[in-house]
Amino acid sequence: xxxxxxxxxxxxxxxxLEDIHFTLQTGRSLAVVGESGSGKSTLARIIMGLERPxxxxxxxxxxxxxxxKTAEFKSWYQQIQFVFQNTAASLDPRMTIFQSIEEPxxxxxxxxxxxxxVLVHEYAAKVGLPQPLLSSVPSHLSGGQYQRACIAKALIVxxxxxVCDEIVSNLDVIHQHTIIExxxxxxxxxxxxxxxxxxxxxxxxxxxEDVLVMKDGRMVELIQSAxxxxxxxxxxxxxxxxxxxxxxxxxx
Ligand SMILES: Nc1ncnc2c1ncn2[C@@H]1O[C@H](COP(=O)(O)OP(=O)(O)OP(=O)(O)O)[C@@H](O)[C@H]1O
Numbered sequence: 487x488x489x490x491x492x493x494x495x496x497x498x499x500x501x502x503l504e505d506i507h508f509t510l511q512t513g514r515s516l517a518v519v520g521e522s523g524s525g526k527s528t529l530a531r532i533i534m535g536l537e538r539p540x541x542x543x544x545x546x547x548x549x550x551x552x553x554x555k556t557a558e559f560k561s562w563y564q565q566i567q568f569v570f571q572n573t574a575a576s577l578d579p580r581m582t583i584f585q586s587i588e589e590p591x592x593x594x595x596x597x598x599x600x601x602x603x604v605l606v607h608e609y610a611a612k613v614g615l616p617q618p619l620l621s622s623v624p625s626h627l628s629g630g631q632y633q634r635a636c637i638a639k640a641l642i643v644x645x646x647x648x649v650c651d652e653i654v655s656n657l658d659v660i661h662q663h664t665i666i667e668x669x670x671x672x673x674x675x676x677x678x679x680x681x682x683x684x685x686x687x688x689x690x691x692x693x694x695e696d697v698l699v700m701k702d703g704r705m706v707e708l709i710q711s712a713x714x715x716x717x718x719x720x721x722x723x724x725x726x727x728x729x730x731x732x733x734x735x736x737x738x
Contacts, residue, residue, distance in 0.1 A: 487512050487679060488533075488566075488647055493542035495528055495703075502528050503539070503703045512646070515673060515680035517690040517711065519725065520700035526683045527571075528703075530651045533681070534568055535559065546647070564594045567640035569633070571652030576636050577624040583610075584620040587639045594643050609638040613668060630661035634668070641672060651683045666693050688729045690714070699725065 488510040495503040503525045510516050518526050531537045533544060535554055544551045546565060552558035567590075570576055577586045584606055591602045610620055613634040624632060633653055640648060650669070654662040670693060673680055682694055690697055691711045699706040699722050706721045717723055 487547050488681070489545040489548075490533075491543050491545065493529070493532060493539045493544070495525075495532065495537070496540045501703055503532075506542070506700075506705055508698055508705075508708055510647070510679050510681060512679055513673070513677045514696070515682060515694040517694035517697045518681065518683045518700060519685065519687050519690060519697055520706075521685060521725070523702075524700040525703040526685070526700060527651060529700075530568070530649055530681075530683055533566070533649060535563065560594065564643055565645055566647045566649065567643065567645040568649045568651070569636045569640050569653045571655060577632070577639070579624055582621050582623060583615070583627070583635050586624070587620075587635060587642060590639060590643050605642055606638075609642045610635075612641070612672065613638045614664070629657050630664065633657065633661075633665055637665070637668065637672075641676070641678075644676065645678070647679045647681065649681045649683070652685070654689060655684065655686065662689065669693060686729075687714075687725050 490506055490508050493503055493506040494501070506529060508516065518529065520526055528537065532539050535551055546562060549562065552562050577583070581589070587606045587609060588602050591597055591605060597605070606620070607617065610617065615631060615634050615638060619627065619631060624635070627635065636653070654665050657665065666689065669680065672678060680694070684690065691714065694711050696708065697711050697714060698708050699719070701721050707717065707719050709717055709722070714722065714726060717726070
């Protein structure tokens with residue numbers, strides 16, 4: 487379904503991404519891990535259509551990503567939704583949480599007001615956002631609640647693929663786990679494919695079947711997360727070593 491074909495990106499003669507290629511099948515989950523500066527966010531921005539690759543292309547169900555501002559762009563991107571690390575900028579501070587979650591339905595569907603309202607309540611409940619919070623503005627939410635609102639906003643148009651860029655990095659461990667459990671259950675319920683970008687390898691095994699390890703814009707290896715512990719690659723081993731040094735738990 488998502489087919490990343492030999493993506494490279496150069497900015498001012500500097501190579502940011504070099505020959506990234508992988509596929510992500512329906513209902514599967516892939517983590518993209520690597521230390522800061524390895525090119526993860528650039529890859530996410532290219533998948534989103536915010537940046538163009540220098541070479542290579544992206545197909546979704548066999549269809550190449552359309553140019554921005556075309557009619558095809560809208561329907562292509564209805565299938566792929568994103569949740570970002572930069573949470574403070576993800577929701578409009580002047581809108582209520584209800585309006586924010588409703589917004590993509592206004593842009594991407596022809597649903598009537600009442601039907602939109604039913605869906606907003608349904609998705610708020612799905613992500614565990616208490617109903618009274620829907621009339622609040624984003625600044626009144628905790629980090630975990632804010633992230634749930636972003637997830638509800640992304641999922642309400644029933645995308646086939648959800649791309650998450652560092653979405654739990656700013657949360658404490660308990661909230662990290664509830665968000666990961668939420669993604670697991672939504673994934674199973676909606677046959678959602680998940681691309682989970684993180685610098686934190688400890689989060690990967692509980693959520694993703696496969697892992698793409700990146701370093702300096704290149705693919706180090708693509709490996710099943712169940713086999714991570716036995717990776718022969720020195721860079722993957724060093725990332726794993728860092729996780730163990732921090733004393734984090736390994737959730738299989
Ligand atoms: N517009 C740009 N101009 C110049 N260099 C850039 C630009 N965008 C990204 N880079 C460089 O590309 C490299 C990869 O950045 P990117 O943000 O994709 O990495 P990352 O793995 O997501 O890091 P982090 O986890 O810190 O967000 C970095 O060295 C960064 O400085």
